[in-house]
Amino acid sequence: MSLNMLMPRVGRGVAAALRTPTLRSAFVQPRSTPLTAALMSKRWESAAAAVAQPTPEDSQRLNSLRNIGISAHIDSGKTTVTERILYYTGRIKEIHEVRGKDNVGATMDWMDLEREKGITIQSAATYAQWGGTNLNIIDTPGHVDFTIEVERALRVLDGAVLVLCSVSGVQSQTITVDRQMRRYNVPRISFINKMDRAGANPSRIIDQIRHKLKIPAAALQVPIGSEDAFEGVIDVLANRAVYNRGARGEDIVYGEVPAHMVETVNAAREELIATLAEVDDEIGELFIEEKVPTEQQIRAAVRRATIARKFTPVLMGSAIKDKGVQQLLDAVISYLPNPTEITNTMLDIDNGEKVLEVIPHSNQPFVGLAFKLEEGKYGQLTYIRVYQGRLEKGQFAYHVKTGKKIKIARLVRMHSNSMEDVDSVGAGEICALFGIDCASGDTFTDGTINCSMSTMFVPDSVISLSLTPKDKNAPNFSKALNRFQREDPTFRVHVDSESKQTIISGMGELHLDIYVERMRREYNVDCITGKPQVAFRETATSKSKFAYTHKKQTGGSGQYGRVVGYIEPIDSAQHAELPHEFVNNVVGGNIPTQFLPACEKGYMDGLKEGFMVGHPIVGVRMVLEDGQAHMVDSSELAFRLATFNAFREAFKASGPRILEPVMLVEVSAPVEFQGNVLGSLNKRKGMIVDTETQEDYCVVTSEVPLNNMFGYSTELRSATQGKGEFSMEYKRHSPVLHSVQEELIKEHQAKLAEKK
Known part of the structure; x- marks a missing residue:
């Protein structure tokens, strides 16, 4: 057993004594014989098993803790759902809308740019309490350009709420978020939002979850009415109607199931049991024996199957109309896991990066992961998920990558862009530190163990711009670029070796535009941008x-x-x-x-x-x-x-061939403009993958070279009278046409000739 492994188990006083050469040799020498090594191993295992048991207080705290993220395709209502959650849990006193007339904006969209554009740009963390359970909540962006924010949030969360629009359903970014949830083994609850919208069809959305996302799903609720007539939901398991009353839907009223909906509710319950029978052994046995499971048996099965990521329960409501959010909160507590029900691993650096299981208890050596950096008015703010042990104000932490010893001078819990000072946080919690020099994805420990958490997946950039400050002596130009790179791993900067221009690269036009605008607002640096450059590749x-x-x-x-x-x-x-x-x-x-x-x-x-x-x-x-x-x-x-x-x-x-990034483009527009949409995509050499008609709207999915997508938003607005919208995400690199390859080579040779 190494000294580093022994120290956390024997206590800090003995650990300090072990650092002296005499005592250290006394402990290390017995390893020379196989017998003593075996004896020490057994003692170690029994000691580790004893310490692995949490205290009753810590066990109770962990059981009443949920770390969740709110994720979805852009404009599905994530931030609106989060705003209602904060209101009903008492974290905020008033509700403000994303594009509200009061010019205040939603709590979690605290950046001016977010409020102006009506989109979430940075993930924002908060905490709340519901029914005695503590909730750590992260609201994530829906736009694919800011996918790294979703990536790092899901990396540290134990569960998620996947929000879907009742009309649009599963869209391109929904599929991306689903892939990210699978990458980090995150269980999810599905919430069909906007049930008041014209064309709402929850049964079609559930079918899309099953077939497009390839995960069994069934409704726990049946809507009472739809579109303008949406009144509330029926709880299929409790067999009762649930209505939201009051000025902001804060009063829950229960009632009998309307007579005309009894058959619909019974059919939904049978469908739920049949779906669970395929993914849960206990319900499966009852189903085969033709026995009817009790409400408690069904609830337990829903929880088991959800945590095992074999099933997603589906709830529904309308956040903008203040309906269904409290039931969503109840489902989060009932069906999503607490930190002890999720398996996390770390790598033992001193033992050939052996994979060790994280023990999510506060009486263990501290291990935490820095998953997000943010520049605040007090300096760099580092968001940390505590996976193991306890982090206390005034203690020392060790940066595993650099070996530096850092004193925790201030410890805070975040609520959007405001914060609350705390003295300590336990295992499973999310907190923030000040004045820590690190990068996103770095691991911190208490120094008694030398382990590292696995880092997150960072996608390659697909687009570049040349960037030149108008004032060549702007002192904040480099400072801003360095900060943005530290905050966002998908934002990259390099200097072209030939032209000496500063080149910034990112996930899309909007991604880079936001950073250019932030440079102007936050650092008073006006910049001139060059023509967007596509990230081509070459291959044999x-x-x-x-x-x-x-x-x-x-x-x-x-x-x-x-x-x-x-x-x-x-x-x-x-x-x-x-x-x-x-x-x-x-x-x-x-x-x-x-x-x-x-x-x-x-x-x-x-x-x-x-x-x-x-x-x-x-x-x-x-x-x-x-x-x-x-x-x-x-x-x-x-x-x-x-x-x-x-x-x-x-x-x-x-x-040799030149490869270009091909984007998966999803365009939605009124049906009367379908021909215009198809024509605009064909003109840009797009390959139509799928066309779907939903009531009076059509959704066209196609694969289009990124090089042909510049300026498409203006063309789409013109072709659909401003009623069309599109989203795109990176799909793959594919060979360009031979004629295009010859043009690109000629352009490159002309540039080289100019430089000579």
């Missing part, structure tokens, strides 16, 4: 051999290196994490071992900047088979240059 399409000799003699020792092998294409989609590969098959020492890393570096140099349009190369494997070295003239530089030039020649002979 066929196998190509190389045999290249690098020879240079300039007096004295020269340069000599010979490399032989081939390059071949690989599927970059299947190798998404590492879309290139270097294989060393050299035998017999023809290339000395010390020069092989230099060969790989030469290959990596060739990948950075392609030979057709200067964009990175992906989907290529380089296999080194043979070579030759000179006793005097060979060096690392010689083999690095030899491999670079060999790769260049082989790549040019491999039928």
Whole structure:
């Protein structure tokens, strides 16, 4: 057992004593015999098992804690739902709308830009209490350009509410959010919002959840009326009607099931039991035996299946009309897990990154993950999820990546952009710290263990802009870019080596526009942006051999290196994490071992900047088979240059192609404009994937090259009299047409000629 592993279990006083050489050797020496090692292992296991039990107070706190996120496609009503949750739990005294006439705006959309545009840009955290249960809530953006905000929120949450529009249903970003929930194993409740809207059809939305999201779903409620006549819901399990009364729906009134809806409710209950029978063993046995499960048995099965991510219960309401939100809160507490019911893991750095299970109790060594950074008026604000142990004001924490010791001077709980000071937070809680120098995804411990939590998935950027400050002496230009990069891993900045221009890259036009606007407002830096640049890629399409000799003699020792092998294409989609590969098959020492890393570096140099349009190369494997070295003239530089030039020649002979990002575009518009929408997408070389008609609206899904999507919002407004809207997200990189490839190469060569 390592000293680091022993220390958290034996207490801080003994841990301090163990740091002295004499006592440390006394503890370490017995490991020299297998018998004593086995005895210590057994003692360790029994001690760990004893400490793993939480105190009764901590167990009660954890059982009454929920960490949830509100996620959905843009404009499905996430922020409106969150605003009602805060009102009904007593966190706010008044309700304000996202695009309200009072110019106040929703509580969670605290940025001026969010209130002006009526969209959520940054995820915002808050906490509330409902029925004795503490809720940590994160409201996330719906726009795909800010997908990293959803990604990092779901990384640290235990459950989620997936909000769907009663008319639009499952949309493109809904599918993206579903994929993110699956990536981090997050159970979810589905809430069909906007039941008061014309064309509301909850049964169709439930079918979409089952078929488009591929997860069993069934309704726990049946709506009483729809569209303008939507009055409330019927609780299928309790078999009673539920109405919201009062000025803001704060009064819950229960009633009998309307006589004309008894059959509908019975059918919904049977459908719920049949769906649960497929995913839960207990209900399945009762179903086979043709026994009717009790209400408690069904509720327990819904909870088991939801936490196991085999099922999603569906509720419905209208947040804007103050209906159905309290029942959603009840469902969150009844069916979503507490922190002890979710398995989280960490990597033991001292033991070959062995996977360890996190013990979510406050009497364990502290482990926390910094999942979001934000620049506040008091400096950098770091959001932390405490996975294990307790974090107290005044204690020291250790930054695992750098090994730095940090004193926790101030500890706060966040409520949108306001905060409340606290003295300590336990396992499972979300809090924020000030003055911590770290990056998003870094792990902190109390120093007694050396473990790291896994980081989050960060997608590649798809669009770039050149950025030049109007005032070349603007002191805040670099400061703003550095801050934004630390806050947002999808926002990237680099300086073009040839033009010396600052290039910013992100997830879409809106993403970059927001940051340019924030630079103007928050740092008083006005910038001029260049034409958007698409993130093209280059790849090989066929196998190509190389045999290249690098020879240079300039007096004295020269340069000599010979490399032989081939390059071949690989599927970059299947190798998404590492879309290139270097294989060393050299035998017999023809290339000395010390020069092989230099060969790989030469290959990596060739990948950075392609030979057709200067964009990175992906989907290529380089296999080194043979070579030759000179006793005097060979060096690392010689083999690095030899491999670079060999790769260049082989790549040019491999039928190279340019790849462009293809976007999944979803356009919704009134049915009378369907022809105009299809025509506009065809004009932009879009491939129509699906067309769906919903009442008087149509939804067209297509795949369109990103390079052809610039300015589409203006064209769509013109073609649909301002009634159409669209969303798009990155799908994949695909080869461009040969004619387009020739044009891109000519443009690139013309730019190079201008620079000369």
